[in-house]
Amino acid sequence: MKHFLMGVAAAGLALTPAGAQESRPQISLESARTMQQACLDYAAEHDLGVAIAIYDNAGILVAYSRMDGASLAAQDLSQWKGQSAARYRSPTQRSADWDMPNLPHIATIGGGLPIFDAEANPLGGIGVSGAPVAEDIACGMAALAAAGLTSERPTG
Template sequence: MKATLPVVVAVAASLGAAIAPLHAQSLRPALDFATADAIRDHCLAAADRAGYTVAVAVFDAGGDLVSFGKDRTSPAAGAVAQWKGRSAAIYGYSTAQTATWNIPAAPMISTAQGGVPIFTTDGQDLGGVGVSGAPSEFDEACGTAAVQAAGLRVTRP
């Protein structure tokens, strides 16, 4: 029993040394679930008031789905909303802009209007939102208004 104590102390010391450098890393803002859900819900409600049924997909800066909802719309609209939102999150530009780049085969790029990036008020990227099911202009306007209602931006300052 006494022989294992020095081993435990040595292992604990080595773990402490391995973890110590992590404290020097800086934290960057991240899109939380509550904000992503608020963006989704705001857009779904705005579409309903306008008489549209849409799908809304909200992604974090790494292109991972954080929140998704669709209001009586087709599975295809849901897939397109995800395509648009992931593109906006990954590239940091609206899908209306990426459509003009003339590189439709780029990985995860959307060429259909309706995806907008999400930035903090000081311009740090948080992700993107994609909307599909209504006319493309409405999809983009809905996503933009939902991001702004959350106190965030769709363009870098």
């Protein structure tokens, strides 16, 4: 009987709803693809060859593209920037000023932007590389605007 009750208790724990865990808003694949396409369009309009990496708020890659003609280094750099922005919830242009180059996955060059929704929920990060830093940032900003998202945590 003792073993039976332990089994029932264990089964009850296994059936505990996952809702008991904290549920956080996530970036949808649809939003990631909208952002990806907007950045690709921006880059094409400005004759740039870029790589784009979009991460969720856990630092997991959701979407990636590398344009024809983009350097191979842009692949790694876009992923580095996007993951850093997602993990630290800060633009990589800003994290470069932290003078903490040994933090894991921290990017120290502009082109990575955190992603927030209108309710100030962190959704992830986008990294763009392959163009001059100002253009990488502008491409990322165009991506966020197309999806109705922002790189700054809204206040108020």
